[in-house]
Every structure is written in structure tokens, then in C-alpha cells.
Amino acid sequence: MNETLGNHLFDLKDDTSIDSKLSKLLSLVRKHLNMEVAFISQFIENERVFKFVDNQTSNTAVQVGNADIMCETYCQKIADNKLSSVIKDTHTHPITKVMPVTERLNIGSYIGVPITLSCGGVYGTFCCYKSGLDDSLNDRDLSFLRLISEIATELIEKKIYSDMLHHDAKSAIQNVIETNNITTYFQPIFNLITNKLSGYEALSRFFIEPYKTPDIWFKEASELCLGESLEMLAIKNTLSCMHKFNDAPYIAINTSPQHILTGALAKTLQHADCSRIILEVTEHSPILDYQAMRDALKPLRDRGVKLAIDDVGAGFSSFQHILELEADIIKLDISLTQNINKDRRKFLLAKALCGFAKAINCSIVAEGIETQEEITALRKLGVDNAQGYFIGRPAAIDDALIYQTHILLY
Numbered sequence: 105m106n107e108t109l110g111n112h113l114f115d116l117k118d119d120t121s122i123d124s125k126l127s128k129l130l131s132l133v134r135k136h137l138n139m140e141v142a143f144i145s146q147f148i149e150n151e152r153v154f155k156f157v158d159n160q161t162s163n164t165a166v167q168v169g170n171a172d173i174m175c176e177t178y179c180q181k182i183a184d185n186k187l188s189s190v191i192k193d194t195h196t197h198p199i200t201k202v203m204p205v206t207e208r209l210n211i212g213s214y215i216g217v218p219i220t221l222s223c224g225g226v227y228g229t230f231c232c233y234k235s236g237l238d239d240s241l242n243d244r245d246l247s248f249l250r251l252i253s254e255i256a257t258e259l260i261e262k263k264i265y266s267d268m269l270h271h272d273a274k275s276a277i278q279n280v281i282e283t284n285n286i287t288t289y290f291q292p293i294f295n296l297i298t299n300k301l302s303g304y305e306a307l308s309r310f311f312i313e314p315y316k317t318p319d320i321w322f323k324e325a326s327e328l329c330l331g332e333s334l335e336m337l338a339i340k341n342t343l344s345c346m347h348k349f350n351d352a353p354y355i356a357i358n359t360s361p362q363h364i365l366t367g368a369l370a371k372t373l374q375h376a377d378c379s380r381i382i383l384e385v386t387e388h389s390p391i392l393d394y395q396a397m398r399d400a401l402k403p404l405r406d407r408g409v410k411l412a413i414d415d416v417g418a419g420f421s422s423f424q425h426i427l428e429l430e431a432d433i434i435k436l437d438i439s440l441t442q443n444i445n446k447d448r449r450k451f452l453l454a455k456a457l458c459g460f461a462k463a464i465n466c467s468i469v470a471e472g473i474e475t476q477e478e479i480t481a482l483r484k485l486g487v488d489n490a491q492g493y494f495i496g497r498p499a500a501i502d503d504a505l506i507y508q509t510h511i512l513l514y
Contacts, residue, residue, distance in 0.1 A: 152180065179216065214231065288501065289307045383412065
């Protein structure tokens with residue numbers, strides 16, 4: 105029954121936070137029971153702490169984060185079955201009338217139930233009250249509160265699990281940063297006209313159990329406010345390898361727009377040979393202020409940094425990136441290049457992009473190349489450069505160096 109009601113209260117596709125859903129539940133219960141205050145408390149050590157509050161009074165004692173000694177609260181007594189869940193008049197009840205919290209919180213009538221987790225432990229309580237007595241409170245109201253409390257309990261358990269995962273993820277990311285446990289791989293990019301190496305794309309790898317792909321590491325770091333530290337560390341590791349390559353190849357570095365805007369990237373590149381660096385900005389990275397981005401990029405571009413727009417063909421925003429940021433390089437996404445030799449629509453779109461690139465003086469890099477036939481099709485289009493498993497897989501620095509002496513013969 106609680107699942108049906110939960111589905112009614114929350115759209116199954118609703119992706120709002122658990123905190124928002126719990127706040128919605130509080131508001132629903134408070135209004136339904138005609139109360140002034142609704143709250144969810146948590147028992148932490150010897151205190152009852154307000155975790156979620158819907159307070160329609162001016163009493164500031166009931167707000168998120170405030171706490172009371174547990175043994176002096178209704179919540180503890182209800183959890184211990186020493187106090188009934190429904191109290192119509194707290195000022196005549198033999199227990200509540202002498203409790204200081206009754207006056208301090210201005211509780212006149214009260215209804216509350218314990219929140220018991222699936223493991224059997226008591227998390228806290230789900231409670232409502234108002235300043236006046238309420239003779240209308242009954243068992244039906246209590247049944248309603250218990251039902252809503254079951255939904256709240258499910259959400260709280262999800263939140264506990266999510267918080268635990270976030271804590272574990274944060275600890276893992278902090279450990280990576282502290283120990284510099286990032287391995288930099290380099291994937292070769294070959295020129296289809298000269299048949300020689302053009303450069304490398306630097307890619308971060310995390311050989312840590314349980315395994316997570318690099319995009320997840322960077323996504324979680326960003327969500328946990330560690331994105332800048334992790335990304336700048338990855339870039340520093342790339343820069344530390346540049347002296348091992350000869351002067352010919354460029355190094356493409358993936359970066360997030362926000363770290364360009366904050367100046368973190370400029371600081372990281374302050375001693376680097378920028379003439380050999382290409383910044384790759386993905387089409388999936390939102391840019392809200394292109395003028396601010398152009399201003400932040402200008403000092404780097406004045407030092408020789410070039411700009412590539414990644415994942416072109418995967419969505420619309422990449423075209424805006426190209427135009428607004430005056431890109432030097434367009435990277436065709438694998439969704440466009442895969443089987444381009446067989447799909448006429450892909451071939452024609454790539455042809456249009458190549459013509460557009462030439463018109464605005466951009467070079468083209470085709471990503472995700474896995475067959476000889478794809479390379480042949482790209483040559484017909486006049487694509488400048490290509491990368492992919494067929495040409496060369498990402499490799500650690502010592503293995504990547506061998507590509508410097510290779511000539512593309514396809």
C-alpha cells in the first residue's frame with residue numbers, strides 16, 4: 105500500500121533529491137493533520153537532532169540542525185513506548201505537562217511515530233504538533249502518519265546508502281589525489297595526408313578496485329567538489345611526460361570549461377610549452393557565458409594553445425562551441441565515424457562538416473576509427489587526422505613513444 109501511495113506522491117520519473125521528497129512528505133502530513141510543525145528527527149549519540157523541518161510558527165527552536173538531550177524529548181519516550189503516539193492535550197497529560205520541552209517548543213497537541221530501519225535500529229521519529237489542543241486526533245490520523253512514515257523510512261534508507269557511497273567515493277578520490285594514483289595513457293593521432301604522427305591525446309586511467317571508468321571518476325569528483333583538484337593533477341601528470349616526446353607531436357588535453365573560467369588551468373599551464381598543447385572541450389560541457397570563456401582562453405591562446413571541440417556530431421551544442429570559441433580543430437565523434445563507409449547519411453554529414461571546417465580554417469580529427477574501410481572513406485572526404493584502435497590504442501608513455509617512428513601506411 106505504501107508503494108502505491110509513494111508512486112502517487114512522486115512521479116516515477118521524478119529525479120528530485122531525496123531531501124526534497126522528504127520535505128514534500130512533511131508538508132503533506134502537516135497540512136493533512138492541520139498541524140503547525142512537522143519534523144523528522146534523528147537520534148545521534150545522546151541527542152535528538154532535527155533533520156527535516158516544516159515549521160509554520162515563529163519559534164526558531166525547531167529548525168534543521170537544532171538538538172535536545174534525547175531523554176528530555178517526546179521522541180525518545182515514544183521510541184521507548186513510554187509515551188503514547190497521540191496526545192490531544194499535552195498540558196493535561198501526566199508526562200508531557202511537566203516536561204520543559206513542552207513549553208519551550210510550545211507543544212499543545214502532538215502525534216508522532218518512531219522511524220525504524222529495516223535492520224531493526226531506530227533512526228529517529230516522524231512527528232507533528234501544534235500549539236493548541238486538538239480533540240479530533242484519532243487512530244485514523246495515526247494510521248495515516250505511520251503509512252507516510254513507512255515511505256519516509258524507505259527514502260531515508262536510500263539517503264543513508266547514497267551518503268555512504270558518496271563518503272566512500274570522496275575518500276577514494278582524495279586518496280587518488282594524495283597518492284597521485286593516476287596513470288596517463290597516450291593515444292596517437294596520425295595525419296592522413298602526410299601519413300605521419302600529428303600528436304597524442306592524453307587520457308587518464310585509474311587502476312583501482314572496484315574499477316570505474318575515467319568519466320565516472322571525474323564526474324564523481326566534480327559532484328563532490330574535488331573536480332578541479334583531480335583534473336589539474338591529471339594535467340600536471342601529462343605535462344611531466346612531455347619532455348619524453350620529440351618536438352613534433354602536439355599533446356591534446358581534455359579540460360572542463362569551469363576550470364578554464366576559474367583560472368585553474370592557466371595556473372597549471374603557466375610553465376608549460378603551450379605551443380604544443382591542444383585543449384579539448386567536449387560538446388557535452390555546458391558553457392553559459394561564451395564571452396567570459398573567450399576572455400579566459402585569450403592569455404592561453406596568446407601563448408600558442410590551440411582549441412579543439414570534441415564529440416562533434418554527437419549533438420547540437422558542439423556547433424555553438426565551434427562558432428563561439430573560434431575553434432582550431434573539430435573532432436568528429438565516433439557516433440558519426442563508425443561505419444561511415446557503409447552509411448551514406450553519415451558520409452554526407454561528415455562531408456558537410458569537412459567543408460564547413462575548411463571554410464573557417466579548422467582542421468578535422470576523426471575519432472573512433474576501427475577499420476581500414478573507415479580510413480579509406482575519411483581519405484575521400486579529405487579528413488586531416490584520425491585516431492582510434494585501428495591506428496593505435498592508448499598506451500603508457502614508454503609504449504606510446506614507439507608511434508613517433510611509425511608511418512601510417514593505410
